[in-house]
Amino acid sequence: MSAEAADREAATSSRPCTPPQTCWFEFLLEESLLEKHLRKPCPDPTPVELIVQFLEQASKPSVNEQNQVQPPPDNKRNRILKLLALKVAAHLKWDLDILEKSLSVPVLNMLLNELLCISKVPPGTKHVDMDMATLPPTTAMAILLYNRWAIRTIVQSSFPVKQAKPGPPQLSVMNQIQQEKELTENILKVLKEQASDSILVLEAALKLNKDLYVHTMRTLDLLAVEPGMVNGETESSTAGLKIKTEEMQCQVCYDLGAAYFQQGSTNSAVYEKAREKFFRTKELIAEEVIKIFIEDNLTFNLPVQFRQSVLRELFQKAQQGNEALDEICFKVCACNTVRDILEGRTISIQFNQLFLRPNKEKIDFLLEVCSRSINLEKPSDSLEENMAAFLKNVCLGLEDLQYVFMISSHELFITLLKDEERKLLVDQMRKRSPRINLCIKPVTSFYDIPASASVNIGQLEHQLILSVDPWRIRQILIELHGMTSERQFWTVSNKWEVPSVYSGVILGIKDSLTRDLVYILMAKGLHCSTVKDFSHAKQLFAACLELVTEFSPKLRQVMLNEMLLLDIYTHEAGTGQSGERPPSDLISRVRGYLEMRLPDIPLRQVVAEECVAFMLNWKENEYLTLQVPAFLLQNNPYVKLGQLLAATIKELPGPKESRRTAKDLWEVVVQICSVSSQHKRGNDGRVSLIKQRESTLGIMYRSELLSFIKKLREPLVLSIILSLFVKLHNVREDIVNDITAEHISIWPSSIPNLQSVDFEAVAITVKELVRYARSINPNNHSWLIIQADIYFATNQYSAALHYYLQAGAVCSDFFNKAVPPDVYTDQVIKRMIKCCSLLNCHTQVAILCQFLREIDYKTAFKSLQEQNSHDAMDSYYDYIWDVTILEYLTYLHHKRGETDKRQIAIKAIGQTELNASNPEEVLQLAAQRRKKKFLQAMAKLYF
Numbered sequence: 001m002s003a004e005a006a007d008r009e010a011a012t013s014s015r016p017c018t019p020p021q022t023c024w025f026e027f028l029l030e031e032s033l034l035e036k037h038l039r040k041p042c043p044d045p046t047p048v049e050l051i052v053q054f055l056e057q058a059s060k061p062s063v064n065e066q067n068q069v070q071p072p073p074d075n076k077r078n079r080i081l082k083l084l085a086l087k088v089a090a091h092l093k094w095d096l097d098i099l100e101k102s103l104s105v106p107v108l109n110m111l112l113n114e115l116l117c118i119s120k121v122p123p124g125t126k127h128v129d130m131d132m133a134t135l136p137p138t139t140a141m142a143i144l145l146y147n148r149w150a151i152r153t154i155v156q157s158s159f160p161v162k163q164a165k166p167g168p169p170q171l172s173v174m175n176q177i178q179q180e181k182e183l184t185e186n187i188l189k190v191l192k193e194q195a196s197d198s199i200l201v202l203e204a205a206l207k208l209n210k211d212l213y214v215h216t217m218r219t220l221d222l223l224a225v226e227p228g229m230v231n232g233e234t235e236s237s238t239a240g241l242k243i244k245t246e247e248m249q250c251q252v253c254y255d256l257g258a259a260y261f262q263q264g265s266t267n268s269a270v271y272e273k274a275r276e277k278f279f280r281t282k283e284l285i286a287e288e289v290i291k292i293f294i295e296d297n298l299t300f301n302l303p304v305q306f307r308q309s310v311l312r313e314l315f316q317k318a319q320q321g322n323e324a325l326d327e328i329c330f331k332v333c334a335c336n337t338v339r340d341i342l343e344g345r346t347i348s349i350q351f352n353q354l355f356l357r358p359n360k361e362k363i364d365f366l367l368e369v370c371s372r373s374i375n376l377e378k379p380s381d382s383l384e385e386n387m388a389a390f391l392k393n394v395c396l397g398l399e400d401l402q403y404v405f406m407i408s409s410h411e412l413f414i415t416l417l418k419d420e421e422r423k424l425l426v427d428q429m430r431k432r433s434p435r436i437n438l439c440i441k442p443v444t445s446f447y448d449i450p451a452s453a454s455v456n457i458g459q460l461e462h463q464l465i466l467s468v469d470p471w472r473i474r475q476i477l478i479e480l481h482g483m484t485s486e487r488q489f490w491t492v493s494n495k496w497e498v499p500s501v502y503s504g505v506i507l508g509i510k511d512s513l514t515r516d517l518v519y520i521l522m523a524k525g526l527h528c529s530t531v532k533d534f535s536h537a538k539q540l541f542a543a544c545l546e547l548v549t550e551f552s553p554k555l556r557q558v559m560l561n562e563m564l565l566l567d568i569y570t571h572e573a574g575t576g577q578s579g580e581r582p583p584s585d586l587i588s589r590v591r592g593y594l595e596m597r598l599p600d601i602p603l604r605q606v607v608a609e610e611c612v613a614f615m616l617n618w619k620e621n622e623y624l625t626l627q628v629p630a631f632l633l634q635n636n637p638y639v640k641l642g643q644l645l646a647a648t649i650k651e652l653p654g655p656k657e658s659r660r661t662a663k664d665l666w667e668v669v670v671q672i673c674s675v676s677s678q679h680k681r682g683n684d685g686r687v688s689l690i691k692q693r694e695s696t697l698g699i700m701y702r703s704e705l706l707s708f709i710k711k712l713r714e715p716l717v718l719s720i721i722l723s724l725f726v727k728l729h730n731v732r733e734d735i736v737n738d739i740t741a742e743h744i745s746i747w748p749s750s751i752p753n754l755q756s757v758d759f760e761a762v763a764i765t766v767k768e769l770v771r772y773a774r775s776i777n778p779n780n781h782s783w784l785i786i787q788a789d790i791y792f793a794t795n796q797y798s799a800a801l802h803y804y805l806q807a808g809a810v811c812s813d814f815f816n817k818a819v820p821p822d823v824y825t826d827q828v829i830k831r832m833i834k835c836c837s838l839l840n841c842h843t844q845v846a847i848l849c850q851f852l853r854e855i856d857y858k859t860a861f862k863s864l865q866e867q868n869s870h871d872a873m874d875s876y877y878d879y880i881w882d883v884t885i886l887e888y889l890t891y892l893h894h895k896r897g898e899t900d901k902r903q904i905a906i907k908a909i910g911q912t913e914l915n916a917s918n919p920e921e922v923l924q925l926a927a928q929r930r931k932k933k934f935l936q937a938m939a940k941l942y943f
Helices: 003-014 022-030 033-038 045-056 076-091 096-102 104-116 135-159 171-193 195-205 217-225 243-263 269-299 303-317 323-342 351-354 361-370 381-397 401-408 410-414 421-431 457-466 470-483 500-506 511-528 535-549 553-573 583-595 607-618 622-626 630-635 638-653 660-672 702-709 715-728 759-776 782-793 798-811 826-838 842-849 857-864 874-879 882-894 899-909 920-942
Strands: 212-214 241-243 674-683 687-692
Touching: 022 096, 045 096, 045 104, 076 104, 076 217, 096 104, 096 135, 104 135, 104 171, 135 171, 135 195, 135 212, 135 243, 135 687, 171 195, 171 470, 171 782, 195 243, 212 622, 243 269, 269 303, 269 323, 269 361, 303 323, 323 351, 323 361, 323 381, 361 381, 361 401, 361 410, 381 410, 381 421, 401 410, 401 457, 457 470, 470 511, 470 535, 500 511, 511 535, 511 553, 511 638, 535 553, 553 583, 553 607, 583 607, 607 638, 607 702, 622 638, 630 638, 630 842, 638 660, 638 702, 638 715, 660 702, 702 759, 715 759, 759 782, 782 798, 798 826, 798 920, 826 842, 842 857, 842 874, 857 882, 874 899, 874 920, 882 899
Parallel strands: none
Antiparallel strands: 212 241, 674 687
C-alpha cells in the first residue's frame, strides 16, 4: 500500500461518520437518488468515497447476544450496500485506472469479488478452467476485469514506494494502517500464487472473437428487482455496456505486456513476449481509433472538435520525434477530411500537407475510407455530390498518372460520377497532359470494364504484377494491349506458374488479350491459394470462370475443379480445424468430381488426391466402400487407395479371417514399395543387378503415396497406414528389434518375395510417417511408442526413453494416474530397462524391473551389483516398493561396508506401508505412489 493511500485511508477513517440506517439505503436505491447525486458536477462525497463507505458498512462484523464477534450477516441491508457500491463502480464504467488510483487493494478486491458473485461466476471455481467462449458476456467480462486487476496489482506491488513523512502519532489511525497493510499483503500473496492462472485467462481472452458486456447501473437495477433473471436480459448479448473485441484485446495486451516485462527481470526470454504484447497494443490502438472514426463518418455522432483534438494530439507527438505516428496521423486526418467534405466543409491544411507526397498505400486507404463512409444503398444527393467533387479534386491535384488511374478505375468513382461530370474531368485532364485518354463508358459487367488511362508500359506492368484485383488486372491489360500488340504479357513475371496440363489449353486461345487475362488470373489465383489468401483466390477464380464460360466448356470445367479444390482448402484451414463438418453441398461436389466422366478435360493429380483425402478425413467411408463407381476404381489410383482404406476400417471390428480388404491393401502397398530389377553387363563382362528405386509396378509411386498420406488427418486412417508400414518394416529377415504399432495384427506376417521390397525406403517412410502423424497429434501414445521403438532400434537410447516416458505421461495426466497396461506393456518396460542399462543407470534398471508383471529379480540384482552407475543410486531407494530388492540392497551395502547407504535401504524397508501384513490394496497403493514419483522424476531427467 502506498503512503499516499495510507494517508487517504487514515484521513477517511478519522472523519466522524454516522452509519446510515438501513431504510436510508433502501430509499437511496429505490428512488434513484444515487444516480442524481453522481450526475452532479462535483459530488460530495465522491464516487470512490461512496464505494468505500458502502463496502465498509457491508463488511462490518456483527455482535451476538453473548458479545461474540460474528462475520457480516448476509441480510437485505448488506446486499443493498454491496449493490450500491457496484452501481457506483458501474457509473465509473469499471475504469481500473480510476478505481486503482482511489481504492485500496482490500476494498477493490471486495468490490471485484462482488462483481464476480453477481455475474454468476461459481465461487471456488478456477477461472482458468472456465471456457470464456461459452460464458455469458457479462460473466466473461467480470472474470476478465478481476484477472486484469490481479495482474496489474502484482506489477504495481513490484514498484518501489516512497515513504511519506509520518505525522503526529494517532494510535487508532496507526492500528488501522497496520491492519490494512497486513490485509493487503495477504491478498497480494494469493494473487501472486494465482498469477500464472490469471495470465492464462488473459491469453485465452485474446482468442475471443466476440464483443463482451459489463454491468451498468441499469442491469444492476434489473438484478435487484428480479434476482432470478439468470438467463434474462442482464445476461443476454445486448445488455450492459458493450466492450468491443478490439478494445478488450488492447487493454489485455497492455496488461500482459506489463506482466511479462516485470517477469523479464528474472527471465530475459520473457522480454520478447512483453515486446510482442506492447507492439500489438500499439497496433490495436491505431486500428481502434481508425475504425471508430470511419464508423462515425456514417453516423456523425462524434463532435468534430473531439476528432480534431485527437488529431492535434497525434500531430504534437509526431512532431516531437515519434515517426511511428506518421502513418496513423495520415489515416486519422483522412477520416476527418472525409467527414468534413461530407458535411460540406473545406479540406484542412493538414490533409494537404500529409498528401504532398502521395503513394499507393495512402490512395488505397483514402479510397477505402471514402467507400466505407457513404451508404450507396440509402442514397443522399448531397453526400454523393460532396464525395464526387472531392474525388474529382483529388484527381486534378495528382501529378503521377498511375495514381489518377487508381482513383478513376475505382468502383466508387465510376458509380458517383455521371457521364457529363466524367466528360468534364476528361477535358480538364487533357488540358493538363495530351497523353491522358480516360474512357467514359459506364461499367456493365466484368468483361466490359473499360480502360481508364494510358501510362507507360513499365508502370503498368509493375501494377500488373502487384495487383490481385481481377477488375484492375483486366483494365491494365486492355491498356497494355492498346499500346503494343507485340508483347505476350503472361510472360511478364516468371513467378506466374500454371500447371502444364492447363497451360497448353490456355495458350491455345487465339485472342491475345483473352489469353493473357485467363493465364494471369489463373496463375495469380493459384499463387493466392498456395499462400492461403483464399479470399483473393476466390475472386480471381470467379472472374476467370465468368470469362471462360463464354467460349470454352473445357476451361469452364477446369475452373470449376479448381474452385472445388479451393473450397476444400478454405474449409480445412478454417472451420475444419475445429472439427466442424463441411457443408453437405461441398461433399456432394467432391462426389461429383470423383464421378466425373467428361472426356478431354485436363485434370490435376492434386485435385483427386485432395478429394479422396477429404472423404477419408470426414469419415465418408460408406461412400468410398459401397457407392463409388467401378470405373473410378480402375482409372483413379487415389480412389482405389481410398476405397481399400475405408473398407479396411469397416472390417476392423470383425474377426481376422473376415478382413479380406486388409490383405488387398497390403498387397497394393507392397507392390508400391517393390523395386524393379534390371541386369546390366559391365565392361569386364560381369552381370550386375540394378535396382530401380521408384517402382512402376504399383498403382502409384512411393513418393506419390507419401504425398497423399500427408494430406490425411483422421487418426484411425493414419494409424492403419502407419501399422501397415511398421509391419512391412518388421518382416525383413535381418530385423533385430521389432517396432510395435496399434492394429499391426491385421496384416499378413510374410512376403513371398522379400528381395523385391526396398526395405531401406520402407524404413525412411516409417520415420517420415511417424513425424507427420505426431505433427497432427503430438499426444497420441501409440505414435509416441512407435517413435520410441525407432530410436531404440537405432541405438539412440536416451531419445528412446524420452518418447517411452512421454507416451506414458500423455495418457496418465503426467503419471498422476496409472499408465494403462496396454501402453506400458512388458515389451515396452523391458526396452526401457535395456535403455537404462546401456546408459549405465543401473538403479533405474532395478526399479523398472518391479514394473513387469513378474518382477525380474535376476536383472534387478545384477544391475545393483554394478558399481559404475551414472544415476543417483541411493536417492532412488524411496521409489522401490519390493521388499526383496530392498533386502538385497541392505545385504549388498553391508558386504561392501557402505554403512550410510545401508541405513538408507533399511529406512526404506521400515516404512509401515510396505509391511507384508498390510492388505493388498494398501500395498498396491504404496506401489502406485512410488511408480508415480519415479516416473515423474525420470520425465524431468529425460524431457
